[in-house]
Amino acid sequence: MSWILTADAIDGLARGAAVLGTGGGGDPYIGALLARRAVDTHGPVTVIGLDELPDDALVLTVAMMGAPTVMVEKLPSLDEVVAPVRALGASLGRAVTHVACAEIGGVNSTIPVAAAAALGLPLLDADGMGRAFPELQMVLPTLYDVTASPLAFGDEKGNVGVLNTVDNHWTERIARVACVEMGCSIMISGFPMDGNIARVALVDGSLSHCVAIGAGLVEARAEKTDPVARVVEILRGREFFAGKVVDVERATTTGFARGRATIDGTDGSLTLSFQNEHLMAESDGEVLVTTPDLIIVLDHESGEPITTEGLRYGQRVRVVAAPSDPRWHAPEALAMVGPGYFGYETASRRFDGTREPVL
Amino acid sequence: MHIGIDVGGTNTDAVLMDGRQTLAGVKNATTPDVTSGIVQAIEGLRTGHSFDGSDISAVMIGTTHFINALVQAKRLAPTAALRLGLPATKALPPLVDWPETLTTAISARSYLAHGGYEFDGRPISPLDADELRGIAADMAANGVRSVAISSVFSPVNHDLETTAAGIVAEILGPDVAISLSHEIGRIGLLERENATIINAALRELASEIVDGLTSAVRAQGITAPIFLSQNDGTLMDEDYVRLYPVATFASGPTNSMRGAALTSGLETCAVVDIGGTTADIGLLVNGFPRETANEVKVAGVRTNFRMPDVLSIGIGGGSVVDLDTGEVGPESVGYRLTTEALVFGGSTLTATDIAVAAGRADVGDPTRVAHLDPVFVTRVLDRIAERVAEAVDRMRTSPEPIPVVAVGGGSILLPDELPLFGAVHRPENYAVANAIGASIAQVGGEIDKVYAVRPGGRDETVAGVRAEAVDKAIAAGATPGSVSIVDFDEVPIPYLPGNATRIRVKAVGDLDMAVSS
Numbered sequence A: 001m002s003w004i005l006t007a008d009a010i011d012g013l014a015r016g017a018a019v020l021g022t023g024g025g026g027d028p029y030i031g032a033l034l035a036r037r038a039v040d041t042h043g044p045v046t047v048i049g050l051d052e053l054p055d056d057a058l059v060l061t062v063a064m065m066g067a068p069t070v071m072v073e074k075l076p077s078l079d080e081v082v083a084p085v086r087a088l089g090a091s092l093g094r095a096v097t098h099v100a101c102a103e104i105g106g107v108n109s110t111i112p113v114a115a116a117a118a119l120g121l122p123l124l125d126a127d128g129m130g131r132a133f134p135e136l137q138m139v140l141p142t143l144y145d146v147t148a149s150p151l152a153f154g155d156e157k158g159n160v161g162v163l164n165t166v167d168n169h170w171t172e173r174i175a176r177v178a179c180v181e182m183g184c185s186i187m188i189s190g191f192p193m194d195g196n197i198a199r200v201a202l203v204d205g206s207l208s209h210c211v212a213i214g215a216g217l218v219e220a221r222a223e224k225t226d227p228v229a230r231v232v233e234i235l236r237g238r239e240f241f242a243g244k245v246v247d248v249e250r251a252t253t254t255g256f257a258r259g260r261a262t263i264d265g266t267d268g269s270l271t272l273s274f275q276n277e278h279l280m281a282e283s284d285g286e287v288l289v290t291t292p293d294l295i296i297v298l299d300h301e302s303g304e305p306i307t308t309e310g311l312r313y314g315q316r317v318r319v320v321a322a323p324s325d326p327r328w329h330a331p332e333a334l335a336m337v338g339p340g341y342f343g344y345e346t347a348s349r350r351f352d353g354t355r356e357p358v359l
Numbered sequence B: 001m002h003i004g005i006d007v008g009g010t011n012t013d014a015v016l017m018d019g020r021q022t023l024a025g026v027k028n029a030t031t032p033d034v035t036s037g038i039v040q041a042i043e044g045l046r047t048g049h050s051f052d053g054s055d056i057s058a059v060m061i062g063t064t065h066f067i068n069a070l071v072q073a074k075r076l077a078p079t080a081a082l083r084l085g086l087p088a089t090k091a092l093p094p095l096v097d098w099p100e101t102l103t104t105a106i107s108a109r110s111y112l113a114h115g116g117y118e119f120d121g122r123p124i125s126p127l128d129a130d131e132l133r134g135i136a137a138d139m140a141a142n143g144v145r146s147v148a149i150s151s152v153f154s155p156v157n158h159d160l161e162t163t164a165a166g167i168v169a170e171i172l173g174p175d176v177a178i179s180l181s182h183e184i185g186r187i188g189l190l191e192r193e194n195a196t197i198i199n200a201a202l203r204e205l206a207s208e209i210v211d212g213l214t215s216a217v218r219a220q221g222i223t224a225p226i227f228l229s230q231n232d233g234t235l236m237d238e239d240y241v242r243l244y245p246v247a248t249f250a251s252g253p254t255n256s257m258r259g260a261a262l263t264s265g266l267e268t269c270a271v272v273d274i275g276g277t278t279a280d281i282g283l284l285v286n287g288f289p290r291e292t293a294n295e296v297k298v299a300g301v302r303t304n305f306r307m308p309d310v311l312s313i314g315i316g317g318g319s320v321v322d323l324d325t326g327e328v329g330p331e332s333v334g335y336r337l338t339t340e341a342l343v344f345g346g347s348t349l350t351a352t353d354i355a356v357a358a359g360r361a362d363v364g365d366p367t368r369v370a371h372l373d374p375v376f377v378t379r380v381l382d383r384i385a386e387r388v389a390e391a392v393d394r395m396r397t398s399p400e401p402i403p404v405v406a407v408g409g410g411s412i413l414l415p416d417e418l419p420l421f422g423a424v425h426r427p428e429n430y431a432v433a434n435a436i437g438a439s440i441a442q443v444g445g446e447i448d449k450v451y452a453v454r455p456g457g458r459d460e461t462v463a464g465v466r467a468e469a470v471d472k473a474i475a476a477g478a479t480p481g482s483v484s485i486v487d488f489d490e491v492p493i494p495y496l497p498g499n500a501t502r503i504r505v506k507a508v509g510d511l512d513m514a515v516s517s
Helices: A007-020 A028-042 A078-092 A111-119 A140-144 A168-181 A195-201 A206-222 A227-235 A331-337 B034-048 B065-071 B100-105 B129-141 B159-172 B189-219 B238-243 B251-264 B334-340 B351-357 B374-395 B409-413 B430-439 B458-475
Strands: A003-005 A045-048 A058-066 A098-101 A123-127 A151-154 A160-163 A185-194 A238-253 A256-265 A268-275 A277-283 A286-290 A294-299 A316-322 B002-007 B011-018 B021-029 B058-063 B079-086 B109-114 B146-151 B177-180 B226-229 B235-237 B269-274 B279-285 B296-298 B301-303 B311-313 B319-321 B328-332 B404-407 B422-425 B442-452 B484-492 B500-510
Touching (some): A003 A206, A007 A028, A007 A206, A007 A294, A028 A078, A058 A111, A058 A168, A078 A111, A078 A151, A078 A160, A078 A185, A111 A185, A123 A206, A140 A331, A160 A168, A168 A185, A185 A195, A227 A238, A227 A294, A238 A268, A238 A277, A238 A286, A277 A294, B002 B034, B011 B034, B011 B430, B034 B189, B058 B251, B058 B430, B065 B189, B079 B159, B109 B129, B129 B159, B146 B159, B159 B177, B189 B226, B189 B301, B226 B251, B235 B238, B235 B442, B251 B279, B251 B430, B269 B374, B269 B409, B311 B374, B319 B351, B328 B374, B351 B374, B442 B458, B458 B484
Parallel strands (some): A058 A098, A098 A123, B002 B058, B058 B226, B079 B109, B079 B146
Antiparallel strands (some): A003 A045, A058 A185, A151 A185, A238 A256, A238 A316, A268 A277, A277 A286, B002 B011, B011 B021, B226 B235, B269 B279, B296 B301, B319 B328, B484 B500
16 A cells, blocks of 8 residues: 655654664654655655556665765755665666665654655555664665675765676775775665565555654654554564663674663673673673663653663663564575574574573 | 852852951842842842951852843844864754754854864865865854854864964954854763853853943942853863853852752862752762763753763752652742742642741741641652662662751651661751852863874873863962862773874863952
């Protein structure tokens, strides 16, 4: 079913994206502002469901690559959002028909809205992760042998490149180098898919899901009901801990905001390990939940999501776990985004505390 | 001797100080015009403790004039915002997301030009002098009287802002004020630029107010220098105020907190200011308020200048008490307390009624609350204490114990011992605490920039930044030997190569009154 995304829905989308960003993804303000400006200038965006996607469609993902801190200083121009999509279409010799989000967390859920508005293309009600992850190849299409390449990238100066690489690993390496040279905040477009592949490889309905989370938070507060309970209900997850942040250790190594936060509650203490996103929750030496399921930290009262950068001593928080797309639990997917990949020596644990079935 | 004056929204407090001793204090209603309020305050002090104009070595003034002018959108100059950064930043030009009433009030004009830097200091594009001259001519043609210049990554390198200011000034002449973003805010272009535009819009008013304050003080035979309180509790001289009026914005809560701390003899403490509707909790560290790490909205505009971090919870003397649950607030009878509270003959059970029933306060008619169940009264007061303690605990940054100072009319709601924190300090002479806060004579220098720290070079970089902050404090008028670093913060920036690190250092010293007078 298709629907129209107006400027009014963008704040809800950005708030929902901050929840699904599981602590990472940067400040959603600039992305939301960019999307709102694009919609104001070019008109609202048509969002279409995967069921309506024609077989011969050409779908591209759009995302920002680089440092969110740079993006709040060197603000984007719409040209650099649009240019990589056009360049990739030209390189493929076909008209791009649809734009999609690579991830539904942080700024990368609002940038594709700006792209769709400026290009006059429909946006898919879908994304490549159903959450946020830090690396380019960490998308479900990878499991369907869809590669990031050919991938186009562009900067605000008008520089555009199209990469044709042998694998995602090389795409990531080369794009990162270009990204730094171009000022550490670039727009990328890639993962070209036709309708048949996109329908099976993407997470269906994630944009409306995201808007529903943001809207639910605001509504619950207006109705004076518990916003955290509302988020849990929409996510079909569970609240598994509540308490006070008593310690946050950070170390920025290899470009990621890595660290651990300790939360004291009435039933003991919880340790969260994060690398941009929250990746593992432990209590008394026992692992409770890990990536790829979602670990979300919300303000105790308002239910507003708290980023890993925003965690501070004394905050009263509630911690929610929610299921990720079931395909993330296949062995080859766990090898890509499970706890082991991020350097945590543990088997993955589902949001409800169960172990992954050993296959 | 020196004089401290705090011009608040409602009251103007003034104190005559000898060192840290209060010789006289007065409180008057704030007057609509600057001059008569100051005259009234100084004459009041003379009545309390006579002095000659020549006995005064400095006059420190805290004022809400500037933030009020912005909130009311009155007396603002026609202002232009010029950003250097093309071809970047085009999608979100200056003044994006401003409320329309305010852009109208400043007859705002927005310009984008080439320039700006990358995160590592490489230029995005060179300045185009002709482009800037064209923009300046357009500003002149449209009656612009104040200009805000921002540049991408000016906290890393501010050369282009300075150069562009020179080019624009050549066309606009000396009567048009120019404010530069790197002198006002930190990383976060839109927020820094917004703060700079607000500053620009206030520049004409700043000159007017400084002239008014100066002539009022001079008319009293006082020739000593005049200083204004900044958001962070340090002072700025009158020339600085003319350039950076925006730095006075949060001096009200800051002076109140600092005054509370000083009158209690504490330097590091939590201050709980309980009024009619809310309890406002702030933290003082070495005499200075802890500042917010987040964006602050002022008059609907998102900015990132440093404001004291204040947490408000809905507990005050007028808070309505739920008879069933014993919960307090956030609903409050506010200023109608003296007619609506039970002890004043009203029909609403308020927190003040509970305090009277418990014998903590002696206001109104206690017989009107004699029927309240003592168990219920205790439960309500315990709950208030628990919530305030929890809020103080939220504000502190570590589990280290910290003394709590309670001020304001609603502080009768607090027990003598607060859970987690122990004894509650209640300063005497609090009525003029804001003026005492204003009179604390300290000046500071702050550096907040992004540095590329080379491997093994961290200590050298940090030492350089610390020295720079100390020099800045001395340049602001601090006695060299008295300067110390009061705040240091070092945050690596994720996803950036080359160990890009944001370093923030604040140095503060005692005002050298001998030199300044």
